[in-house]
Amino acid sequence: MQPRGPESILTSCRSLTRIRAFPTLRSRRAALALVIVAAFASGPADPAAAWSPATRKQMVEDAVRLVPPALQRLLKRYRRELARGMTLRIPEQEAGHFEHADGSGDLVETATDTMRAAWVALQTGEPLRQVVTRMGRVAHLVGDLDDPLAMSHEDPREPLYAQDYARYVERILPKVRLTLEHRPPQGIDTDSLRSWSRASADWSRDFYDPIGRSYWVDGRLVESRTFDERSIPFGIGSLTYARAVNDLALAWMTIWREGGGDASGALYDRLIEVRERRAGDPGASPATQP
Numbered sequence: 001m002q003p004r005g006p007e008s009i010l011t012s013c014r015s016l017t018r019i020r021a022f023p024t025l026r027s028r029r030a031a032l033a034l035v036i037v038a039a040f041a042s043g044p045a046d047p048a049a050a051w052s053p054a055t056r057k058q059m060v061e062d063a064v065r066l067v068p069p070a071l072q073r074l075l076k077r078y079r080r081e082l083a084r085g086m087t088l089r090i091p092e093q094e095a096g097h098f099e100h101a102d103g104s105g106d107l108v109e110t111a112t113d114t115m116r117a118a119w120v121a122l123q124t125g126e127p128l129r130q131v132v133t134r135m136g137r138v139a140h141l142v143g144d145l146d147d148p149l150a151m152s153h154e155d156p157r158e159p160l161y162a163q164d165y166a167r168y169v170e171r172i173l174p175k176v177r178l179t180l181e182h183r184p185p186q187g188i189d190t191d192s193l194r195s196w197s198r199a200s201a202d203w204s205r206d207f208y209d210p211i212g213r214s215y216w217v218d219g220r221l222v223e224s225r226t227f228d229e230r231s232i233p234f235g236i237g238s239l240t241y242a243r244a245v246n247d248l249a250l251a252w253m254t255i256w257r258e259g260g261g262d263a264s265g266a267l268y269d270r271l272i273e274v275r276e277r278r279a280g281d282p283g284a285s286p287a288t289q290p
């Protein structure tokens with residue numbers, strides 16, 4: 001994938017956020033926050049991650065709202081297991097958290113295996129409590145796939161701004177408009193899950209350099225308080241967070257549906273249907289893909 005300049009990325013961020021906005025998701029977040037326990041808050045942060053524990057918690061809350069009611073009930077019932085799976089370290093396999101441009105890292109394979117294992121667990125009748133723990137691990141790794149800072153380590157100055165960027169993303173969450181794009185894995189087989197995971201990693205890697213460049217103005221390090229809503233970090237933070245929520249909902253729904261769960265009634269499907277109807281209206285502009 002060709003590296004893109006900040007201007008073109010910002011333009012694409014703007015066009016995407018303009019297309020699809022579901023403000024009702026934001027307005028109901030507060031109510032849902034009461035349902036999902038705050039166990040996420042104490043989770044360990046990745047060494048260089050755009051998602052803070054609070055951001056990950058919000059990501060899960062947003063994705064839970066989108067999935068079929070039967071799955072939603074399960075995830076809420078075992079919310080502690082969900083949180084535990086989400087914050088679980090992958091023992092002695094730290095490479096499972098990143099997929100760097102230089103070929104190091106094992107995130108794509110780890111995410112693939114974890115999604116596949118969750119489906120096998122459902123198929124084989126593993127206790128649902130344990131299945132939900134697996135869903136939590138899926139949530140963590142799918143989040144990692146959409147994290148630009150997990151996709152490269154080439155910028156030696158990254159340690160100077162990575163934590164500030166994670167705090168910045170956390171701060172802008174109330175302003176982020178959730179967008180959906182129906183791009184599920186083609187199947188539950190390993191090849192489909194792997195190519196789906198790799199597509200997300202390749203997509204988010206494009207944003208690594210622009211984040212770093214945004215922190216240097218006239219040769220000096222700046223802080224995120226200088227970023228406004230028209231800034232490149234705002235666009236990238238919004239876009240990557242929205243994609244992570246979208247991908248997480250799709251990953252969970254695929255595992256659930258293919259595992260024989262009742263997949264009816266998902267808010268995700270209703271919102272996508274509405275969007276497709278609008279896109280089909282005469283005069284409506286077609287939705288674009290990144």
Ligand SMILES: [Zn+2]
Nearest residue numbers: 046097140144
């Ligand atoms: Zn991670």
